[in-house]
Amino acid sequence: MKEGYRVSEQYTEEPLVDVFVFEISQQIEQLEKLILTNEEESCYSEDSLNGIFRIMHTIKGSSAMMAYNSISSLAHAMEDLFSYLRENKSENVDCEVLSDLILECIDFMKIEVEKIKNGDQLDGECHSLHERISCFLKCLKNGDSVLDISAYKIIIHFEEDCEMENMRAYSLIHNVSRMANEIHYSPENIESGENSIELIRKNGFIINMKTEAKYEEVNEFFYHSDFIKEFTIDQVSDDKEIESLLSIPETADREVSDICRKEEKTSENKEDHSTSMQQNIISVGVGKLDKLMDLMGELVIAEEMVIQNSDLRNLVLDNFPKAARQLRKITAEMQDMVMSIRMVPLSATFHKMHRLVRDMSKKLSKEINLEIIGEETEVDKKIIEYISDPLMHLVRNAVDHGFECPDEREFEGKNRIGTLTLEAKNTGGDVLIIIKDDGKGLNKSKILEKAKISGLLNKPEEEMLDKEIYNLVFLPGFSTKEDVSEFSGRGVGMDVVTKNIEMVGGTISLVSIENEGTTITLKIPLTLAIIDGMNIKVGNSYYTFPTVLVKEFFKARQQDVIADPDNNEMIMVRGRCYPIIRLYEYYGVENAKTNFDEGIIIMLERDEQIICIFVDELLGQQQVVVKVLPEYIRKLKKIKGLTGCTLLGDGNISLILDITGLISD
Amino acid sequence: MMKKGDDGMSNTVEDLLEMEEDTQKGRFLTFALGKETYGIEIVYVTEIIGIQAITVLPELPEYIKGIINLRGKIIPVMDVRLRFKKEFQEYNDRTCIVVIEINDLSIGLIVDSVSEVLSILDKDIAPPPQLNGQNNKYIKNIGKAGNEVKLLLDCERLLTDNELNDLCEVL
Numbered sequence: 125m126k127e128g129y130r131v132s133e134q135y136t137e138e139p140l141v142d143v144f145v146f147e148i149s150q151q152i153e154q155l156e157k158l159i160l161t162n163e164e165e166s167c168y169s170e171d172s173l174n175g176i177f178r179i180m181h182t183i184k185g186s187s188a189m190m191a192y193n194s195i196s197s198l199a200h201a202m203e204d205l206f207s208y209l210r211e212n213k214s215e216n217v218d219c220e221v222l223s224d225l226i227l228e229c230i231d232f233m234k235i236e237v238e239k240i241k242n243g244d245q246l247d248g249e250c251h252s253l254h255e256r257i258s259c260f261l262k263c264l265k266n267g268d269s270v271l272d273i274s275a276y277k278i279i280i281h282f283e284e285d286c287e288m289e290n291m292r293a294y295s296l297i298h299n300v301s302r303m304a305n306e307i308h309y310s311p312e313n314i315e316s317g318e319n320s321i322e323l324i325r326k327n328g329f330i331i332n333m334k335t336e337a338k339y340e341e342v343n344e345f346f347y348h349s350d351f352i353k354e355f356t357i358d359q360v361s362d363d364k365e366i367e368s369l370l371s372i373p374e375t376a377d378r379e380v381s382d383i384c385r386k387e388e389k390t391s392e393n394k395e396d397h398s399t400s401m402q403q404n405i406i407s408v409g410v411g412k413l414d415k416l417m418d419l420m421g422e423l424v425i426a427e428e429m430v431i432q433n434s435d436l437r438n439l440v441l442d443n444f445p446k447a448a449r450q451l452r453k454i455t456a457e458m459q460d461m462v463m464s465i466r467m468v469p470l471s472a473t474f475h476k477m478h479r480l481v482r483d484m485s486k487k488l489s490k491e492i493n494l495e496i497i498g499e500e501t502e503v504d505k506k507i508i509e510y511i512s513d514p515l516m517h518l519v520r521n522a523v524d525h526g527f528e529c530p531d532e533r534e535f536e537g538k539n540r541i542g543t544l545t546l547e548a549k550n551t552g553g554d555v556l557i558i559i560k561d562d563g564k565g566l567n568k569s570k571i572l573e574k575a576k577i578s579g580l581l582n583k584p585e586e587e588m589l590d591k592e593i594y595n596l597v598f599l600p601g602f603s604t605k606e607d608v609s610e611f612s613g614r615g616v617g618m619d620v621v622t623k624n625i626e627m628v629g630g631t632i633s634l635v636s637i638e639n640e641g642t643t644i645t646l647k648i649p650l651t652l653a654i655i656d657g658m659n660i661k662v663g664n665s666y667y668t669f670p671t672v673l674v675k676e677f678f679k680a681r682q683q684d685v686i687a688d689p690d691n692n693e694m695i696m697v698r699g700r701c702y703p704i705i706r707l708y709e710y711y712g713v714e715n716a717k718t719n720f721d722e723g724i725i726i727m728l729e730r731d732e733q734i735i736c737i738f739v740d741e742l743l744g745q746q747q748v749v750v751k752v753l754p755e756y757i758r759k760l761k762k763i764k765g766l767t768g769c770t771l772l773g774d775g776n777i778s779l780i781l782d783i784t785g786l787i788s789d
Numbered sequence: 790m791m792k793k794g795d796d797g798m799s800n801t802v803e804d805l806l807e808m809e810e811d812t813q814k815g816r817f818l819t820f821a822l823g824k825e826t827y828g829i830e831i832v833y834v835t836e837i838i839g840i841q842a843i844t845v846l847p848e849l850p851e852y853i854k855g856i857i858n859l860r861g862k863i864i865p866v867m868d869v870r871l872r873f874k875k876e877f878q879e880y881n882d883r884t885c886i887v888v889i890e891i892n893d894l895s896i897g898l899i900v901d902s903v904s905e906v907l908s909i910l911d912k913d914i915a916p917p918p919q920l921n922g923q924n925n926k927y928i929k930n931i932g933k934a935g936n937e938v939k940l941l942l943d944c945e946r947l948l949t950d951n952e953l954n955d956l957c958e959v960l
């Protein structure tokens with residue numbers, strides 16, 4: 125960016141394709157949400173139909189403009205289908221079949237959009253989908269036309285001596301109702317009334333019915349019925365008469381439509397709310413945000429380089445400290461703002477799980493209810509990309525392995541419908557994501573056995589704590605599933621989950637009770653990028669700890685340090701014993717201080733584990749921009765205890781230490 | 790497309806035409822390591838800097854010396870002498886770091902000294918002889934410039950062939 129405020133051109137171009145992909149993805153997401161909510165209520169409200177129609181129309185238009193014909197033609201077919209549904213308010217719509225069909229169309233579109241993103245050819249075959257849509261539409265139309273069902277008026281005269289005409293009439297009604305949609309008869313009181321027999325004898329038994337059956341069928345039926353001397357069938361086509369005949373069921377219809385209307389009102393309110401919110405939101409390319417973050421980071425470093433400049437070291441400055449403080453304050457505020465811009469609520473990620481749970485539970489014939497708590501919790505956008513896959517994997521695991529089938533659950537005395545809870549909450553510097561199921565939990569013995577067979581046990585069985593046994597499932601290659609299914613069993617999953625979580629600097633832990641369920645907790649740092657760091661020096665190398673982990677630091681004396689038979693050093697502090705790590709030894713640093721009296725000990729705590737680190741000297745506290753280690757090195761090897769590096773004010777590189785890595789030793 | 794290295798022979802006219810179009814092809818940055826001179830295709834080289842302070846990283850192979858701060862970007866550096874299992878030499882003011890970049894992976898190569906950029910025609914490039922030395926797999930071709938021989942490096946191999954190398958060392 126040069127002088128003046130002309131916005132550099134490189135920042136304003138957004139390729140048309142990117143915009144299209146973004147918009148269509150949003151629309152597809154909206155569509156999916158609509159379908160899933162309507163499926164739960166097992167009816168399609170008028171508003172939803174309108175909404176779905178509108179989205180289809182938009183998708184058709186924009187994809188046609190971009191010449192993506194496969195998407196456009198499919199959207200067109202679906203638009204026709206929903207246009208019909210909207211206008212005709214058909215009653216016998218099989219909502220489940222419809223939902224499945226639409227979801228499949230959505231899946232097709234998603235795949236095609238992925239191809240667009242990757243720059244591949246759009247070669248999807250949606251011929252079968254087209255056929256199914258037109259078939260469905262045809263059935264709908266047929267069903268509706270059959271609703272102009274024929275109405276017949278039948279007058280029956282029984283044989284003279286058959287006696288008990290009312291009973292005969294009753295059994296007749298009983299038999300004919302099987303083919304009739306609606307039926308009315310006169311006299312009505314055939315079950316009880318004495319005079320009904322008289323009426324029947326005099327006027328005949330009159331039946332008015334609506335049926336899909338043809339004239340011949342009705343004829344046949346009465347022809348073969350017992351005790352009938354003669355009968356006449358008249359097809360009633362006068363609408364008014366049909367209405368009068370069928371006056372009673374109409375009120376039932378009215379009740380149903382009232383309910384639907386009430387539901388429509390509530391969903392209307394929700395929709396209004398969401399549209400008004402949309403107008404206050406602007407969508408920004410992630411590339412721009414990343415660049416902003418980078419610039420912010422460089423600003424922090426440059427600020428340090430100015431304020432801690434060696435030129436200023438021995439000068440007596442009057443106004444400088446005040447100005448420096450002001451600068452710091454503003455930079456800090458800007459930093460917070462930039463961070464918050466990148467924060468995105470987890471709701472989108474969580475809601476994707478609805479679809480996953482629905483599809484899987486259908487396929488596996490399990491009944492599972494997904495509950496989402498705390499979806500408003502916000503997390504850095506980059507982190508969402510990393511946890512989306514692991515989360516999906518964990519949900520799949522729960523549905524596939526964790527939940528028993530409904531019969532089994534009933535047998536165990538549990539609710540037939542299993543509950544899967546996805547919860548997210550903030551705890552200071554971290555976000556906790558909890559996946560909890562009330563399934564059958566982990567089977568300790570099975571795990572131990574599988575571990576033994578695969579040679580993954582590094583301790584004798586009896587010595588393993590429950591926690592350690594459960595953590596075995598995170599090892600690569602581990603699976604207690606006997607056969608490989610479409611969803612799982614290959615033993616690749618948990619390991620990948622762990623890796624992904626660790627890449628973000630997070631941790632994963634598992635708690636399980638047999639027959640009661642399993643709870644998996646992901647702990648993820650709120651942001652990757654800037655942390656409060658404490659700089660230290662060992663030999664000629666610089667290291668940084670996150671300040672939140674530092675409990676205290678003190679000077680130890682050689683005589684306070686005790687060693688156990690394995691030569692692990694420990695120190696007593698206020699009655700408790702903590703292990704000591706000599707950092708220079710751990711990392712093989714030369715020219716470091718080796719005598720405890722000369723250096724300093726820092727006590728660090730994380731997740732209730734405390735460790736003491738021996739270093740040469742403390743340099744100071746600083747806001748540190750976390751940079752990842754170069755990719756070449758990350759690919760080469762994961763160095764224990766290092767999570768990244770940062771640039772100090774004087775240009776030196778300081779390595780950022782991760783306590784978990786050090787403690788696990 | 791130029792057929793490099795399959796038999797060293799190629800259509801000279803086509804070469805010249807193509808070389809004129811692509812001014813980076815066939816040009817090599819040469820540097821010295823002990824007695825030999827090596828060459829890297831210039832298309833991979835992003836910059837050349839003098840030796841500077843290196844932050845040591847623990848637990849890495851010996852030839853990875855650590856990381857450096859290049860105007861805010863963190864780049865790993867590899868000592869090519871050690872990579873080729875030669876004797877280590879102390880760094881002096883002639884020592885250079887050649888920063889190369891392949892597939893978005895950056896790395897700096899520490900070399901004794903940097904010579905010049907040479908254009909070597911395809912006809913002067915031949916495949917390496919089949920020796921039983923380990924260094925061979927990083928030599929893509931042998932180039933002739935004047936009456937000197939330059940060993941042309943295979944950068945991609947140099948950057949990606951790590952697992953195998955480690956295993957070999959273990960064995």
